[in-house]
Amino acid sequence: MRRIVFLGPPGVGKGTQAARLSRELGVPHLSTGDLLRSAVAARTPLGREADGHMRAGRLVPDDLVLRILKDRLGAPDAQAGFLLDGFPRNLAQAEALARLTVVDVVVSFDLPSATLIERLSSRRWCPKCQSTYNLVSQPPRAAGRCDKDGAELVQRPDDRPEAVATRLKVYAEQTAPLLDHYRGAGRLRPIDASGSPDEVAARVRAAVAEGSRGQVL
Numbered sequence: 001m002r003r004i005v006f007l008g009p010p011g012v013g014k015g016t017q018a019a020r021l022s023r024e025l026g027v028p029h030l031s032t033g034d035l036l037r038s039a040v041a042a043r044t045p046l047g048r049e050a051d052g053h054m055r056a057g058r059l060v061p062d063d064l065v066l067r068i069l070k071d072r073l074g075a076p077d078a079q080a081g082f083l084l085d086g087f088p089r090n091l092a093q094a095e096a097l098a099r100l101t102v103v104d105v106v107v108s109f110d111l112p113s114a115t116l117i118e119r120l121s122s123r124r125w126c127p128k129c130q131s132t133y134n135l136v137s138q139p140p141r142a143a144g145r146c147d148k149d150g151a152e153l154v155q156r157p158d159d160r161p162e163a164v165a166t167r168l169k170v171y172a173e174q175t176a177p178l179l180d181h182y183r184g185a186g187r188l189r190p191i192d193a194s195g196s197p198d199e200v201a202a203r204v205r206a207a208v209a210e211g212s213r214g215q216v217l
């Protein structure tokens with residue numbers, strides 16, 4: 001069983017690595033940010049409620065996120081394992097997750113905040129399929145266009161500098177305490193998230209293998 005959580009500040013590369021590892025392990029990549037952005041784009045009542053919080057860089061209220069996560073975790077493809085990206089983000093969410101399922105390993109990604117800010121400012125996003133690019137390290141093949149569907153790439157509203165400052169503060173205050181929580185539970189595998197996507201992927205693989213050792217896979 002592979003029930004994996006990726007923990008780390010915005011811009012650290014969790015989403016990119018989660019997409020890769022999800023393909024390698026054959027378990028679904030569950031990103032609460034992606035699920036919320038889809039709800040916003042579809043203008044569902046939940047999406048409309050989440051939109052303002054997201055634009056400002058604040059956390060969306062726990063009850064909304066939990067509703068969306070419970071649905072996704074209950075889907076048939078998540079029964080043999082999953083890779084959670086962006087959840088939990090505070091202690092109450094970690095406790096709610098523990099009531100829903102067991103977590104085998106928590107990989108935490110670490111990077112200095114100056115590098116995070118640099119990465120977020122050069123990040124571009126496809127509003128159609130949610131693929132992410134970086135103008136410096138991972139540019140699209142054709143400038144300004146998504147490789148997968150040709151849609152015009154944009155900057156996510158919450159990647160603008162005002163929202164980035166709030167997101168980093170929210171991470172430090174609400175999400176970073178989860179590191180101690182999972183360390184205490186013996187589940188935490190910290191990795192250095194600097195370097196190329198290939199270098200980071202090798203560290204992620206090693207962390208997951210080490211974290212899963214001795215467990216029934």
Ligand code: AMP
Nearest residue numbers: 032033053054058059060065086087089
């Ligand atoms: P992300 O794509 O993970 O950076 O998430 C983008 C935004 O979605 C966050 O800044 C929050 O506003 C919201 N969000 C995503 N996941 C959660 C969560 N687990 N709890 C609360 N808000 C979330």
